[in-house]
Every structure is written in structure tokens, then in C-alpha cells.
Amino acid sequence: MSTSQLQTGYQTELADFRVTFSRGGAYTAIVLVLLGVGLDYAQYPHLQTSFAVARLLVSLLIGGIVLMLGSALGRRLTPWLTLSWLLLPQAMISWMIWQTDGVQSPYYMGLNLAIFASGIALPFGLWQNLVFGVLSCCLYLLACLLPPHGGAPIGTMTVNVLLLLFAAAASAVYTFFNERVRFMLFRLKAEVSEKNAELEAINRKLLDIKGQLLQQEKMAAVGTLAAGLLHEINNPVNFCLMAIEVALEEPVAKTEAALQECLVDARHGMQRIQHIVSDLKTFAYRKPGAEVEAGTPFLFEKALDSAIRLIAHELRGVAVTRELPADTLVQGDEAAIIGVLINLLSNSVLAMRNAGTSGPAIHISVKWSGERLHVTVRDNGPGIADEYLARVFEPFFTTRDVGQGLGLGLSISYAVIERHGGLLYAESELGGWAAFSFDLSRAP
Structure with a gap:
């Protein structure tokens, strides 16, 4: 002073x-x-x-x-x-x-x-x-x-x-x-x-450093596990993908729309397996704020369709509505975005079922704002308590019962959107609704 x-x-x-x-x-x-x-x-x-x-x-x-x-x-x-x-x-x-x-x-x-x-x-x-x-x-x-x-x-x-x-x-x-x-x-x-x-500030810094060290140890363990899984799983997944690609070239698959759709979904499923392990490893050693280094244009609408099809069994009894613009061409990693959508939809369904929500519904709103496509996944479930809202993206944080989840889904999703140069955030009204929003860049 x-x-x-x-x-x-x-x-x-x-x-x-x-x-x-x-x-x-x-x-x-x-x-x-x-x-x-x-x-x-x-x-x-x-x-x-x-x-x-x-x-x-x-x-x-x-x-x-x-x-x-x-x-x-x-x-x-x-x-x-x-x-x-x-x-x-x-x-x-x-x-x-x-x-x-x-x-x-x-x-x-x-x-x-x-x-x-x-x-x-x-x-x-x-x-x-x-x-x-x-x-x-x-x-x-x-x-x-x-x-x-x-x-x-x-x-x-x-x-x-x-x-x-x-x-x-x-x-x-x-x-x-x-x-x-x-x-x-x-x-x-x-x-x-x-x-x-000054002592309070030092204590806060020490607590932050302690938390960071603990987090780094956890992330190192996840990274080691992910690296091993990636090595062990990649070969059989590649064989499956190769077989699916061959099947898609068969005349029967080209003439049968239902068969072709099943094969495409199977391919997305295999790619998702690859990306889940890859995302775990990336998350463990991620650099906050880093954008996607390489991405390809894809239609967000198709990624959303794939995500809904892949968890169709979880969505039974849930009314899913969509509001999309005519153009949804964005730049990024399609499989990773499908994984984010699957995680958000699954979390909504689980929260509504655990709360016994009457007439469970999920509304997906997509709109352009400048060069960014803004996506919001909103449900009519129990919402998120204020004390949890600021922590939902923390690694290993979960309100589920022991054995029901590791608390990594939203953390990984946050890292994926962060790598795409966007931001994933949550809003909620306790007892009324919960919404997760993120944005993606327009394809050049």
C-alpha cells in the first residue's frame, strides 16, 4: 500500500x-x-x-x-x-x-x-x-x-x-x-x-497447483491407458472398416438403401471407436485453446442424423425435435462431433429418466451467426443445480452413482469443441430444463 x-x-x-x-x-x-x-x-x-x-x-x-x-x-x-x-x-x-x-x-x-x-x-x-x-x-x-x-x-x-x-x-x-x-x-x-x-492469494495458488498436479497424474494415467487401447483396438477396427468399405462397393449394397444405410452406420460406429480412444489420449495431453489443425468439410445435419441413429435405443420414448438451417456445411472432425452429440443426447436422456420426467423431450436448435454454426441441445429434464453447473466440465466430476460413469464425457466433449476453435457451455433452470451449446466454423 x-x-x-x-x-x-x-x-x-x-x-x-x-x-x-x-x-x-x-x-x-x-x-x-x-x-x-x-x-x-x-x-x-x-x-x-x-x-x-x-x-x-x-x-x-x-x-x-x-x-x-x-x-x-x-x-x-x-x-x-x-x-x-x-x-x-x-x-x-x-x-x-x-x-x-x-x-x-x-x-x-x-x-x-x-x-x-x-x-x-x-x-x-x-x-x-x-x-x-x-x-x-x-x-x-x-x-x-x-x-x-x-x-x-x-x-x-x-x-x-x-x-x-x-x-x-x-x-x-x-x-x-x-x-x-x-x-x-x-x-x-x-x-x-x-x-x-497475500497469504490467502498464495494459499489459493498452492491449492490450484495441487489440483493441477493431481489432474496431471490422472490425465497421464488416462493417456497411458488410451495409448494401449489405441494400439490393441486399431487393428481389428481397421479390418472391420476395410470389410465395410468392400461391402459398400458391392452391387447389392448400392441397390438396397436400407443395407447401405446399415453399413454406413456400422462404419460410423467403427470410426467412433477409433475416435473415442484417440480423444481420450488427446484429452490427456491436450493444449487448451488449440484449434483443429486439420479438418474436412462435413454436413452437420448428417452428423446429427448419425448420432441420433447410433443411440436410437436410448432415445426410445423421448421426443426429439430439430431446427436446422438449409446449409450446415462446417469444418472439422465429423466423427469427433458425432461423439460430442452422442454424449450430450445420452446425458439428457439419462437425467430425464432418473428424474422420471413426464413427456421427456429434446430440442436441437442449429443456426448461423456470422461464420459460426451455433448448436444447442436442450431438454425438459430436472435441470442442473447451481453448485454443479460450474463444474460439469471438470474431469472426473460426476453426480452419478458409483460405477455409473467416470465423469469424463463432458470433459472430452469440451476438449473436442475447444480444438475446433469453439466453446461448449451449459445453461439450466433447476426443475425446468438444461441446455448445452457449442459452435463450429463454417467450411471454406
Whole structure:
């Protein structure tokens, strides 16, 4: 924290401190002023009535100043308002000295008491304290020198004035060092607060690093497993793909639309097997933000058709509606996008079935926005709780029962869309619906 910021913060806190202490001191002064009727009764019973009226009037005036402290203007003028209400009892005491025995009056001690209190207990500034001390001395001199006390003992009066000046000087010193101590305490508090904030930031960074290290270990394990699977599965999958390609070239397949469709679906299924393992490996060692390095144009509509056909058994009893533009030609990895769609559709179906949704339905909305094709898969299921919505794409995060899923489907889907230069995000209304959206680039 810079010196200017520290000074600004200190002045703000000091303003609150001054208002609070000035108000408390004023209440104390009112109590002491009113309790002084006991002294009046003991020393000057014949003046008790007039003194009581004076005490009541001063107490009311102090109360009025206390009310002013609550305003914005009063907050800015707190030191001078404090000086004002402190001078009211001093003026009253000086008048009582003049009304009684002048230099010999016992009320003189009240002046000293107020001067010491201003330096020790009240948040006065140095100059305000000096002004208060000098004015108190002037009031005392007037009380002692005005008729009928013109012939007051000069020695006693001089001693009393010097004692008032000594008290004012001592109070000024107290004020100076109290101010410094307050500033040092504020600076220490500010430093402690700043260090605590730094420690909290360091702790957050350490937690992030710990989480990243754990995640890297998990991803390394997934990558090792995926690499082994890719090696073991690729050969039989390639044989199947080769056989499917040969079958597609047969005259019977070309004349039988149903057979050709089945073979095409089988080919997509084999490609999906390849890409699932490949995506796992890519996900384990992915570079966030990296776009697809090589992609081919494909019709998103056909990819959607393939995804719906491949999980048709899961979609039984679910109303699936689509809203697509005439042109859906995009650039990317068709098999990977099919995998994303399958994952989103499967998750929707599972969530609706687990919640017992009445009339389960999925609506797929596709539209162009500039050079990006925006896709939204929305269901009328139970929705996603707010505490889970921000975590659905975290690897290994799942709300399913143990053994029902690894929590990798949405993470892998997120990585796939990220590699395509897009963003996969979730929206939901708990108890109403859930929607997952992503975007793809237009084919050149």
C-alpha cells in the first residue's frame, strides 16, 4: 500500500474515530455538568438556581452539537465542533468563577479537568488542543479581572494561569503522541491485512497447483491407458472398416438403401471407436485453446442424423425435435462431433429418466451467426443445480452413482469443441430444463 493510500485510509478511519469519541465525550460532559449541581449545593446554595439553569442550558447546547455530528457537514467539522462543545463548559465554569470568589473559587479545577481530558481522552489535533488551552486561560483571566474582582491576588492568579498553560502544553504533547500511536496502529493493521491477503492469494495458488498436479497424474494415467487401447483396438477396427468399405462397393449394397444405410452406420460406429480412444489420449495431453489443425468439410445435419441413429435405443420414448438451417456445411472432425452429440443426447436422456420426467423431450436448435454454426441441445429434464453447473466440465466430476460413469464425457466433449476453435457451455433452470451449446466454423 502506497503512502498516499495509507494516509487516505487513515484519515477516513480517523474521521469515524473522531465522531465516535466526540459523541461519547459530549455525553460524558453533559453528565458531569449536570452532576455539578451537588458542588453548587455544597459551596454556594444561594446561587444554586441560577447555576442549575446555566448547567441545563449548556447541556442542551452540547446535545445540539451532538446532533450536528451525525450530518455529513458535522462529520467534516468534527474537531471544531468538539472544540465548541468543550468551550461551552469552560465558559460556564468561568462565569461561575466570576459569580463566586474569582481567583479563590473552587470551580477553577474544572478548567484543568477539561484541558487534561481534551488531550488524553479526545481525538483532538495538536493545534486545536493548543487553541483550547489558550482560550481556557483567557476565559479564566476575564473571570478573575472583571469587576468586582479587579483586585484579585496577582500571585495566586499567575500561578493558576501558569498551571492552566502547563496543562494545555501537557495535553498538546499527549495529543501529538496519541496521534502518532493511532497512525502507527493503523499502519500495522493495514500491513497485517495486506499480508493476510497475500497469504490467502498464495494459499489459493498452492491449492490450484495441487489440483493441477493431481489432474496431471490422472490425465497421464488416462493417456497411458488410451495409448494401449489405441494400439490393441486399431487393428481389428481397421479390418472391420476395410470389410465395410468392400461391402459398400458391392452391387447389392448400392441397390438396397436400407443395407447401405446399415453399413454406413456400422462404419460410423467403427470410426467412433477409433475416435473415442484417440480423444481420450488427446484429452490427456491436450493444449487448451488449440484449434483443429486439420479438418474436412462435413454436413452437420448428417452428423446429427448419425448420432441420433447410433443411440436410437436410448432415445426410445423421448421426443426429439430439430431446427436446422438449409446449409450446415462446417469444418472439422465429423466423427469427433458425432461423439460430442452422442454424449450430450445420452446425458439428457439419462437425467430425464432418473428424474422420471413426464413427456421427456429434446430440442436441437442449429443456426448461423456470422461464420459460426451455433448448436444447442436442450431438454425438459430436472435441470442442473447451481453448485454443479460450474463444474460439469471438470474431469472426473460426476453426480452419478458409483460405477455409473467416470465423469469424463463432458470433459472430452469440451476438449473436442475447444480444438475446433469453439466453446461448449451449459445453461439450466433447476426443475425446468438444461441446455448445452457449442459452435463450429463454417467450411471454406
